[in-house]
Amino acid sequence: MSQRQNDQTIADVGEFALIDLVREQLGTSDYVLVGPGDDAAHIATADGTYVTATDILVEGRHFRRDWSTAADIGRKAVAANLSDINAMGGVATALLVAFAAPGDTPVSWVTDLVGGMVEECAKVGARIVGGDMSAADQVVISITALGDAERPVTRSGAQVGDQVAFAGTLGLASAGYGALSRGFRSPKAAVDEHRAPHPPYAAGPAAATGGATAMIDISDGLLADLGHVARASKVAIDVDPAAFEILDAVQTVAGALGGVDPLRFVLAGGDDYALAATFPADATLPDGWTRVGVVRSGAGVTVGGAPWEGGVGHKHWT
Amino acid sequence: MSQRQNDQTIADVGEFALIDLVREQLGTSDYVLVGPGDDAAHIATADGTYVTATDILVEGRHFRRDWSTAADIGRKAVAANLSDINAMGGVATALLVAFAAPGDTPVSWVTDLVGGMVEECAKVGARIVGGDMSAADQVVISITALGDAERPVTRSGAQVGDQVAFAGTLGLASAGYGALSRGFRSPKAAVDEHRAPHPPYAAGPAAATGGATAMIDISDGLLADLGHVARASKVAIDVDPAAFEILDAVQTVAGALGGVDPLRFVLAGGDDYALAATFPADATLPDGWTRVGVVRSGAGVTVGGAPWEGGVGHKHWT
Numbered sequence: 001m002s003q004r005q006n007d008q009t010i011a012d013v014g015e016f017a018l019i020d021l022v023r024e025q026l027g028t029s030d031y032v033l034v035g036p037g038d039d040a041a042h043i044a045t046a047d048g049t050y051v052t053a054t055d056i057l058v059e060g061r062h063f064r065r066d067w068s069t070a071a072d073i074g075r076k077a078v079a080a081n082l083s084d085i086n087a088m089g090g091v092a093t094a095l096l097v098a099f100a101a102p103g104d105t106p107v108s109w110v111t112d113l114v115g116g117m118v119e120e121c122a123k124v125g126a127r128i129v130g131g132d133m134s135a136a137d138q139v140v141i142s143i144t145a146l147g148d149a150e151r152p153v154t155r156s157g158a159q160v161g162d163q164v165a166f167a168g169t170l171g172l173a174s175a176g177y178g179a180l181s182r183g184f185r186s187p188k189a190a191v192d193e194h195r196a197p198h199p200p201y202a203a204g205p206a207a208a209t210g211g212a213t214a215m216i217d218i219s220d221g222l223l224a225d226l227g228h229v230a231r232a233s234k235v236a237i238d239v240d241p242a243a244f245e246i247l248d249a250v251q252t253v254a255g256a257l258g259g260v261d262p263l264r265f266v267l268a269g270g271d272d273y274a275l276a277a278t279f280p281a282d283a284t285l286p287d288g289w290t291r292v293g294v295v296r297s298g299a300g301v302t303v304g305g306a307p308w309e310g311g312v313g314h315k316h317w318t
Numbered sequence: 319m320s321q322r323q324n325d326q327t328i329a330d331v332g333e334f335a336l337i338d339l340v341r342e343q344l345g346t347s348d349y350v351l352v353g354p355g356d357d358a359a360h361i362a363t364a365d366g367t368y369v370t371a372t373d374i375l376v377e378g379r380h381f382r383r384d385w386s387t388a389a390d391i392g393r394k395a396v397a398a399n400l401s402d403i404n405a406m407g408g409v410a411t412a413l414l415v416a417f418a419a420p421g422d423t424p425v426s427w428v429t430d431l432v433g434g435m436v437e438e439c440a441k442v443g444a445r446i447v448g449g450d451m452s453a454a455d456q457v458v459i460s461i462t463a464l465g466d467a468e469r470p471v472t473r474s475g476a477q478v479g480d481q482v483a484f485a486g487t488l489g490l491a492s493a494g495y496g497a498l499s500r501g502f503r504s505p506k507a508a509v510d511e512h513r514a515p516h517p518p519y520a521a522g523p524a525a526a527t528g529g530a531t532a533m534i535d536i537s538d539g540l541l542a543d544l545g546h547v548a549r550a551s552k553v554a555i556d557v558d559p560a561a562f563e564i565l566d567a568v569q570t571v572a573g574a575l576g577g578v579d580p581l582r583f584v585l586a587g588g589d590d591y592a593l594a595a596t597f598p599a600d601a602t603l604p605d606g607w608t609r610v611g612v613v614r615s616g617a618g619v620t621v622g623g624a625p626w627e628g629g630v631g632h633k634h635w636t
Contacts, residue, residue, distance in 0.1 A: 033367060034472055037550070039405035039535055040371035040463075042470045048366045049351060052447075053358035054462060056416035058454045087357035098374035098416075098460040129370075132460075136376045142416040142450075142460035144372060145358075152360045154352055217357055232355070 010110060011103030015133055018110065025114050026128045031093040041129035043094045046148040053084035059139040067180055068195045070109045073141070074116025075196040080219065081145035082124055083199045083273035087217035089208025090149030091201075092126040097143050100136035113141075116196070124201050151208045153277070158214040158233035162278040164293035165285050167203035169193065170222060170244065171262070174269025175253035182257065190249040199273035206286035207277045215277040221268040223308055226276055226293075226301045233278075236298035238305055239267070243292040264310045267303065328428060329421030333451055336428065343432050344446045349411040359447035361412045364466040371402035377457040385498050386513045388427045391459070392434025393514040398537065399463035400442055401517045401591035405535035407526025408467030409519075410444040415461050418454035431459075434514070442519050469526045471595070476532040476551035480596040482611035483603050485521035487511065488540060488562065489580070492587020493571035500575065505567040517591035524604035525595045533595040539586040541626055544594055544611075544619045551596075554616035556623060557585070561610040582628045585621065 010018050023036050034042035043050075057063060057080070063073045078095065085092040097117065101110070114128075121127060126147070175187075176194030185191060199217070207215055214233055218225045223239070230237045246262045254262035278295055279285060302308070328336050341354050352360035361368075375381060375398070381391045396413065403410040415435065419428070432446075439445060444465070493505075494512030503509060517535070525533055532551055536543045541557070548555045564580045572580035596613055597603060620626070 034369075034406075034470060038472045038474075039402040039533075040369040040408065040467075040470075042367060042369050042406070042467065044367050045363060049360060049362050050368060050464075051352075051358040051360050052412075052414060052462075052464065054414040054416045054448060054450050054460075056418050056450045056452050056458070056460060058418050058452045058458075061453055084357045088352075088360070090358065094370070096370060096372040096462055098372045100374050100376050100458060130372060132372050132374045134374050134376045135379055136458065137456055138454065140374070140376075140418060140454060140458050140460075142372075142374060142458075144370075144414055144462040146368075146370065146464075149358075149360065152352060152358075154356045156356075215357075 008107045009103060010101060010105050010107055013107055018107065019133060021111060022114050025111065025118055029125065029127050032127055032129055035129050041094065043129060043146060047150065050146050051085055051088045051090045051149045051152055052144060052146045053081060054142065054144040055080045056140065056142040070112035071116035072195040074113040075120040077141045077143055078117045078120035079197050079199050079273055081143045082120065082126065082201065083217040085145050085147040086199055086201055086204035087215050087275055088149045089151060089153040089204050089215060090147045091205060092124050092145045092147035094129045094146040095121060095126055095143055097128055097131040099131065100134040100140040102137060103135055153208050153212050153215040155214050155216050155229045155232040158229055158235050158278040158295050160235055160295055160297045161281045162213055162295040163281060163283065163291050164237055164239065164276065164278055164295060165289040165291050166222065166274055166276045167288045168200035168274030169198065169272045170274055171250040171265035171269050172247055173197050173271035175250045175265045177271065178257055179253050184256065187249040187252050190253055194271060197271060197273045200275060200288055203275050203288045207275065207289065210279065210286040211283050212277040212279055215275060218272060218274045218276055219270045221270045222276060223267050223301050230299060230301055236296040236300055237293055238296055238302045239293040241304050261310060267308060268310055326425045327421060328419060328423050328425055331425055336425065337451060339429060340432050343429065343436055347443065347445050350445055350447055353447050359412065361447060361464060365468065368464050369403055369406045369408045369467045369470055370462060370464045371399060372460065372462040373398045374458065374460040388430035389434035390513040392431040393438040395459045395461055396435045396438035397515050397517050397591055399461045400444065400519065401535040403463050403465040404517055404519055404522035405533050405593055406467045407469060407471040407522050407530065407533060408465045409523060410442050410463045410465035412447045412464040413439060413444055413461055415446055415449040417449065418452040418458040420455060421453055467526065471526050471530045471533040473532050473534050473547045473550035476547055476553050476596040476613050478553055478613055478615045479599045480531055480613040481599060481601065481609050482555055482557065482596055482613060483607040483609045484540065484592055484594045485606045486518035486592030487516065487590045488592055489568040489583035489587050490565055491515050491589035493568045493583045495589065496575055497571050502574065505570050508567040508571055512589060515589060515591045518593060518606055521593050521606045525593065525607065528597065528604035529601050530595040530597055533593060536590060536592045536594055537588045539588045540594060541585050541619050548617060548619055554614040554618055555611055556614055556620045557611040559622050579628060585626060586628055
């Protein structure tokens with residue numbers, strides 16, 4: 001991009017020129033039969049079906065422009081969506097991106113955002129195949145991910161006696177949020193994970209192949225999301241609090257915040273985009289998966305056999 | 319819905335209860351293998367591929383809550399998306415809806431919005447299969463439509479000598495916008511079309527079957543959108559101004575606004591979600607299509623052989 005473009009706002013260049021600029025950043029793949037620039041994209045599937053999910057991220061609610069770079073926000077927005085496909089045991093192939101922002105947003109902020117999106121997409125081989133733009137009072141990013149899942153794993157298949165396991169990182173992103181919200185800029189591992197998480201993209205398809213009976217991605221917090229699985233599967237889940245390794249950065253933040261129980265970040269923190277799944281009792285867990293609990297008859301989620309009193313999950317408008 | 323819910327805001331009931339309420343309004347179809355409520359939806363295709371497009375609508379830019387009912391806004395938001403699938407010659411089967419709004423938004427406004435969406439979806443047999451919700455300072459609706467197209471028609475296939483034709487209504491919605499913006503509430507035909515347009519959903523697939531070489535939906539205005547076709551196809555397009563029937567309501571608004579040329583609404587007004595397409599010179603136009611011009615060599619769009627001086631299209635941030 002030229003220096004002149006770096007100084008410009010999106011109102012300066014206008015919608016069509018901005019779309020042209022962004023389009024240059026996108027690649028293509030064998031799945032993309034018709035890509036960006038037409039009324040609709042035309043995408044091939046592996047088996048005649050596809051899985052799809054959408055997420056909407058709002059400035060000040062899901063990200064802050066003073067806390068995260070545009071590239072980090074782009075990576076996180078895409079990661080949140082790819083994670084939903086991962087949680088079905090799928091692999092994303094295509095994304096649509098809707099973007100709204102105030103006219104004084106720098107063009108370079110938008111191209112950096114898209115750069116981060118493209119980088120995150122590359123981790124699974126997905127491409128941005130279409131989108132839309134509008135003016136708005138605050139930045140809003142809405143992404144739809146599309147992909148293939150050979151054997152989609154829903155939330156509703158957990159069976160009494162199943163093992164409960166997770167893959168990925170737990171507590172790091174919410175510890176990072178805790179640090180940032182108190183004005184800290186460290187520990188780096190936690191703050192970076194909040195800004196741009198690293199979902200375990202190989203773990204979803206591996207769980208599907210490995211016989212997972214139910215799966216979900218952890219965006220509301222492990223206990224809240226296991227609660228969704230328990231409700232959908234009409235079972236109870238008990239989690240063993242001793243099964244979790246508490247990462248150093250999580251310990252550090254818990255201490256800095258005046259002795260918060262670090263397990264709170266692990267059990268109730270969202271935004272790591274880890275996966276939780278249930279597997280038959282006799283299944284060998286795939287690589288990257290750790291056993292942390294068991295499925296029982298009944299309802300609800302317990303920790304070491306008792307209700308968890310540390311608070312769960314994040315809700316909008318409350 | 320109970321009276322109690324009618325008085326409540328979305329902050330009162332919270333995200334999960336609101337999602338449950340909305341989910342009750344959605345139906346299903348044979349295409350929907352896994353519907354709302356899981357990490358992702360799982361959808362079947364007719365031929366192993368799908369077409370998909372996304373649109374983002376922002377309060378105060380694309381709709382006003384004091385001009386339109388929630389149901390009309392829902393119908394229009396869905397119509398804008400279904401129109402993109404229509405413009406590929408496709409039929410939508412599934413939609414994902416991302417929704418952001420202030421906490422003081424009434425629950426009944428949201429359920430009425432979704433009611434309008436479901437009603438518009440029913441016109442083509444599509445279903446809402448997933449979505450997301452967030453708090454935001456203004457209402458933002460981002461929809462992704464997915465569907466089947468046996469023979470996708472892009473913007474880039476127009477050939478010199480082709481006929482240019484349109485299907486649907488031209489000028490009515492923008493005349494309605496003109497009336498509303500001056501404080502009028504009539505003529506009803508125009509105002510209603512602005513609030514909730516009636517895209518010609520049968521005309522897109524008919525054009526694909528009938529040999530259309532290029533197609534686009536008219537959201538920026540006929541001339542602006544034919545400009546997109548001309549650019550993508552590397553041709554020129556000339557439109558015959560005498561080929562258009564000017565609807566009574568358009569005449570009325572043009573007169574009421576102090577002698578505006580009514581052709582301006584027809585040629586430059588968007589939001590009707592009509593279709594424009596090109597067909598081989600010897601093709602018989604399908605039902606619902608009217609010939610209005612010809613494809614020539616060169617570049618750009620002219621009206622009766624001359625540049626149109628009446629202004630074209632709508633741009634964001636300008």
